[in-house]
Amino acid sequence: MSLIRRLQYEAADRLAGPMLGRYGRLRALARRSRGKRRAGPPQLQSTRKLKELLTTHYLAGRYADGAVPVAWVTSGFPVEILRPFGFHVVYPENHAALCAVQRQGVQLAQVAEQWGVPRDTCAYARCDIGSTLAQMTPVGRIPRPDVLLACTNICQTVVYWYRTLASLLNVPLFVIDTPYQYGEPDAHAERFVARQIEEAIALCARISGVERDDGALGLVAREAKQASELWGECLAYAKRKPAPWSGFDQFIHIGPIVTLRGLPECTAYYRMLRDELSERARLGIAVVENEKHRLVWDNLPVWFELREMSQLLAREGFNIVVTTYTNGWAETAPMFDEHDPIGSAARVYSRVFINRGMGHRTALLRSLAKEWGCDGVLLHSNRSCKPYSVGQLDLASQLTRDGLRTLVLDGDHLDSRSYSKEQAEGRLSAFMESFA
Amino acid sequence: MVVTDEAIRSYLASHRGNGVVLALPVLYPREVLTALDLCGVEVWAHRTPPGCCTQGAGSMQPYLCPTVRGARVLLGQGFEGAIAAVIPHTCDSMQGLAAIGLDMGASAMPVVTFRHPRGGDRASAREFLQAELRAFIASIERIAGRKLTMDRLGDAIELHEGIDRAMRRVLRMRTCIALGDVELYRILRKREWMRASDFAFELRALEQMIDSAATPRKGIPLMVSGMVPEPSDFFEAVDAAGAYVAVDDYAAIGRRLPMHDTQEAEPIGRLIDRMMGAAPCPTRTSDPWSRVRYLVERARAARAPGAILHTVKFCEPELFDVPVLRRGLEEAGLKVLHIETEFEPQMSGQLVTRIEAFVEMLGGGDA
Amino acid sequence: MSALRIGIDLGSTTTKAVVLDASGKIVATALERSEPRAGDQAQRMIAELVRKTGAEGAPVIATGYGRKLVPGASKVVTEITCHARGVFAQLGRAGLLIDMGGQDTKAILVDGTGRVADFAMNDKCAAGTGRFLEVILPRLQAPWDKLRGMYQSAPEAVQVSSTCTVFAESEVISLLANGQAVEGIVRGLHDALAERVVALAGRMLEMSKEVMLSGGVANNGAMVDALGARLGAPVTVVPEPSHVGAIGAALTPP
Numbered sequence A: 001m002s003l004i005r006r007l008q009y010e011a012a013d014r015l016a017g018p019m020l021g022r023y024g025r026l027r028a029l030a031r032r033s034r035g036k037r038r039a040g041p042p043q044l045q046s047t048r049k050l051k052e053l054l055t056t057h058y059l060a061g062r063y064a065d066g067a068v069p070v071a072w073v074t075s076g077f078p079v080e081i082l083r084p085f086g087f088h089v090v091y092p093e094n095h096a097a098l099c100a101v102q103r104q105g106v107q108l109a110q111v112a113e114q115w116g117v118p119r120d121t122c123a124y125a126r127c128d129i130g131s132t133l134a135q136m137t138p139v140g141r142i143p144r145p146d147v148l149l150a151c152t153n154i155c156q157t158v159v160y161w162y163r164t165l166a167s168l169l170n171v172p173l174f175v176i177d178t179p180y181q182y183g184e185p186d187a188h189a190e191r192f193v194a195r196q197i198e199e200a201i202a203l204c205a206r207i208s209g210v211e212r213d214d215g216a217l218g219l220v221a222r223e224a225k226q227a228s229e230l231w232g233e234c235l236a237y238a239k240r241k242p243a244p245w246s247g248f249d250q251f252i253h254i255g256p257i258v259t260l261r262g263l264p265e266c267t268a269y270y271r272m273l274r275d276e277l278s279e280r281a282r283l284g285i286a287v288v289e290n291e292k293h294r295l296v297w298d299n300l301p302v303w304f305e306l307r308e309m310s311q312l313l314a315r316e317g318f319n320i321v322v323t324t325y326t327n328g329w330a331e332t333a334p335m336f337d338e339h340d341p342i343g344s345a346a347r348v349y350s351r352v353f354i355n356r357g358m359g360h361r362t363a364l365l366r367s368l369a370k371e372w373g374c375d376g377v378l379l380h381s382n383r384s385c386k387p388y389s390v391g392q393l394d395l396a397s398q399l400t401r402d403g404l405r406t407l408v409l410d411g412d413h414l415d416s417r418s419y420s421k422e423q424a425e426g427r428l429s430a431f432m433e434s435f436a
Numbered sequence B: 001m002v003v004t005d006e007a008i009r010s011y012l013a014s015h016r017g018n019g020v021v022l023a024l025p026v027l028y029p030r031e032v033l034t035a036l037d038l039c040g041v042e043v044w045a046h047r048t049p050p051g052c053c054t055q056g057a058g059s060m061q062p063y064l065c066p067t068v069r070g071a072r073v074l075l076g077q078g079f080e081g082a083i084a085a086v087i088p089h090t091c092d093s094m095q096g097l098a099a100i101g102l103d104m105g106a107s108a109m110p111v112v113t114f115r116h117p118r119g120g121d122r123a124s125a126r127e128f129l130q131a132e133l134r135a136f137i138a139s140i141e142r143i144a145g146r147k148l149t150m151d152r153l154g155d156a157i158e159l160h161e162g163i164d165r166a167m168r169r170v171l172r173m174r175t176c177i178a179l180g181d182v183e184l185y186r187i188l189r190k191r192e193w194m195r196a197s198d199f200a201f202e203l204r205a206l207e208q209m210i211d212s213a214a215t216p217r218k219g220i221p222l223m224v225s226g227m228v229p230e231p232s233d234f235f236e237a238v239d240a241a242g243a244y245v246a247v248d249d250y251a252a253i254g255r256r257l258p259m260h261d262t263q264e265a266e267p268i269g270r271l272i273d274r275m276m277g278a279a280p281c282p283t284r285t286s287d288p289w290s291r292v293r294y295l296v297e298r299a300r301a302a303r304a305p306g307a308i309l310h311t312v313k314f315c316e317p318e319l320f321d322v323p324v325l326r327r328g329l330e331e332a333g334l335k336v337l338h339i340e341t342e343f344e345p346q347m348s349g350q351l352v353t354r355i356e357a358f359v360e361m362l363g364g365g366d367a
Numbered sequence C: 001m002s003a004l005r006i007g008i009d010l011g012s013t014t015t016k017a018v019v020l021d022a023s024g025k026i027v028a029t030a031l032e033r034s035e036p037r038a039g040d041q042a043q044r045m046i047a048e049l050v051r052k053t054g055a056e057g058a059p060v061i062a063t064g065y066g067r068k069l070v071p072g073a074s075k076v077v078t079e080i081t082c083h084a085r086g087v088f089a090q091l092g093r094a095g096l097l098i099d100m101g102g103q104d105t106k107a108i109l110v111d112g113t114g115r116v117a118d119f120a121m122n123d124k125c126a127a128g129t130g131r132f133l134e135v136i137l138p139r140l141q142a143p144w145d146k147l148r149g150m151y152q153s154a155p156e157a158v159q160v161s162s163t164c165t166v167f168a169e170s171e172v173i174s175l176l177a178n179g180q181a182v183e184g185i186v187r188g189l190h191d192a193l194a195e196r197v198v199a200l201a202g203r204m205l206e207m208s209k210e211v212m213l214s215g216g217v218a219n220n221g222a223m224v225d226a227l228g229a230r231l232g233a234p235v236t237v238v239p240e241p242s243h244v245g246a247i248g249a250a251l252t253p254p
């Protein structure tokens, strides 16, 4: 790794990013003074910091390869183990979500389709494979990985996706398999996961040339636990009636807990967000004027329709206050134990809700609805994401029997070609009318 | 259709052994069922009642594969008094089906899961597989109300090894058997629902038909890779186009066969070897390039100039491999046709056209 | 015995027939909307052509969706092989032929001898075919012969994001309700279709220097423009675009 490259990387990470963030803020201010006033409460102050964090992350990424070891990882990979080795970590899922929000996802997916990936596959994978093939990205440049790391706790699809990347980029792939937990978590599966985490650590040490340091692993585990707990506190503020923030906000603010988990800036960020939410709650600021009904959201968001959908709901006094997806990052991470970083990581990552049976899913949805005071559930039937979507129809009938209003909404988290806006909005409106 | 429910039902009327178990695709330790004298009936497309797709659509999204959608219906209805359903972890959708069967009251019978480790053959994976096999055996024992002895398991494994050897031989000597693909597969696919001892008998008859002096089959030899040959008039289309299946890489048939004999003595170890040693398959997350190497070698041995990738609609494991397989096979000089079927009762005219055009192309366009 | 030969292409939307002389020149053509009794229709069309051209006893080669239904056909060949042969007879060079018909769209890589080197065909879905336009255009009251003018005069394309024909139809209705210009939508629709075609052709595009267009949709200038724009290179419209398959059939050795 060259020294100059390293300096560039550090400079981008420490200085240029924050400056860019500030520049963005100035531009936003200028826009605001010119532009029309947005409906609803002002944006969360923390959003600026969020942009700054993510901008820095992506900017530093441009100079990362050649400076520090680079890993591309899935959202459910135990990223904590990478931190002590100084990896720059890229999250293709996060990147794909970003492309989707900016409505560039389909264009990139089409590159992959033309290359041969069939359309009936997860659109995150297609978008990312397309981005890799065309070397196109809205963030400027993504650093080339030294290693690909996938964990099956979110799906098996990631293995197929990452294998494709491995053959395109000609880099090694390491898979941590977290066997699905149908019922109660079982010891032999978690032992298997722990062993694989050990194997992954050895691999990272080899790639980075840095020796394994168990003390450092413990510290990172502590940091990750803290950040996740703070994230959980943030989510809990939405239990207030009216809620100071919404599920749609949570989808945006989830970025750091997914991508920067285990780093101090992540923890600091959620402390700031928590404080702001607590202030909002104290002042009684509501994110939806006239909040009348509160809903749970299941599955990933329809990224490219986030704004439109939240406005459609807010106009009628509906607010999504909690989602299974954003809650996922607060659900198991408190199990981190700094004195047993590997064993606890095995538990944390095996017990992710999407790696658990339908009994757990049902109980989870019930308790989210109850604790967040919801009277309805929106289940996004996501054509792209089979693991998250199988069983939703059973789930919906169960929840209906429990007395909740439910709607299964057909969509896709990235591919707008398989989404009918007209149909979806019509169904949402009818759903809201049924509350009257 | 290769076999109808009727064929299975009438077989089961006199050969149900000590009970019937439904088994879902694709890899599970069938030897354990044999050892407990259970008759495992596999649920692929044709075992599901007609109209299952529309029925299943009530409780399963239409963008899930027809295997899972159809199996859902059968799971709910039961089949021939099956005492359990074995659902291996094949893919995200199959895993979801097992979860629904276990927890959402969607199964008329107890569900037994089996998780094959993903991410390749390594010591940790073997250790997990061992524990998983023991847990699987314990669940089946509980449901069957009988204990499994290691001796009986050893015998069952030996029986299956013999079957595997015979099947490999039949598939390799394919051109020297005077049977059309339709008839050949009618026999080979009995493995999916016959007890091993009965199937071994059928296979022996087939082996006796191998006649190495016979003039080799006419037509263009093809390699076919996919999940399951459904709808079964696929073979008729191939035949009518002037070709035949020379290399079988169906997950339901040839792909399940272990590539080598195991040296392991202890039964559980043997089972592990057999599973880990099966031909590369995306449901076990095998590396696609290892699939390419394996397939190219077999296509060359059979002098097949073309390969049909026959995937099931919405089957992610197979679909993700298509681009790499296509490239790898083409680089090796094979022509590739990708078709998708959805277990429709018949091949569409469109698919038949594609197969015919493919064979015309392989024939040098002199049609 | 005449030296004439007859090719008939029974498509799912239209049935086409040609009579060629010994040198391969077109003597007569016919085109009708396909009827439910494809065999009877084919027989009648052939009889009429025979009467017109005196092609008694000429070999009849059948291709297309209903190819197996033609009584007395001397040979039956798929439309893929026939299109390659037909386009090669017309243009005399290798290329990538896109044939856009009513129900299906084919991409055929034709080599330097008129043979198929590779091909792809859309799946069951109508999204990438002429059917897509046939369903949606009436909503816009855009006449077929005005499409090219509308396509070219649109200041920009109104994006139609759904590829599913049914979804796209409701999308178009709501675009109209939102006051979007018909021209822009026409452009957006054709661009979307061009995108589907490119996805279908996939890597074959890289393997060929020239893209040729045939099938009924080739008569639609807007589609020719859209495809050319998407590919960044002009598209060659094959002469007698609807009859390429039938010509290829007639040229097939009986």
Ligand code: SF4
Residues within 6 Å of the ligand: A093, A122, A123, A124, A125, A154, A155, A156, A157, A158, A300, A384, A385, A386, A387, A388
């Ligand atoms: S969207 Fe679903 S299928 Fe795609 S990578 Fe994420 S969890 Fe896997």
Ligand code: SF4
Residues within 6 Å of the ligand: B025, B065, B066, B067, B068, B090, B091, B092, B093, B094, B227, B283, B312, B314, B315, B316, B317, B318
């Ligand atoms: S998606 Fe594929 S592997 Fe999974 S059950 Fe369906 S056919 Fe089998």
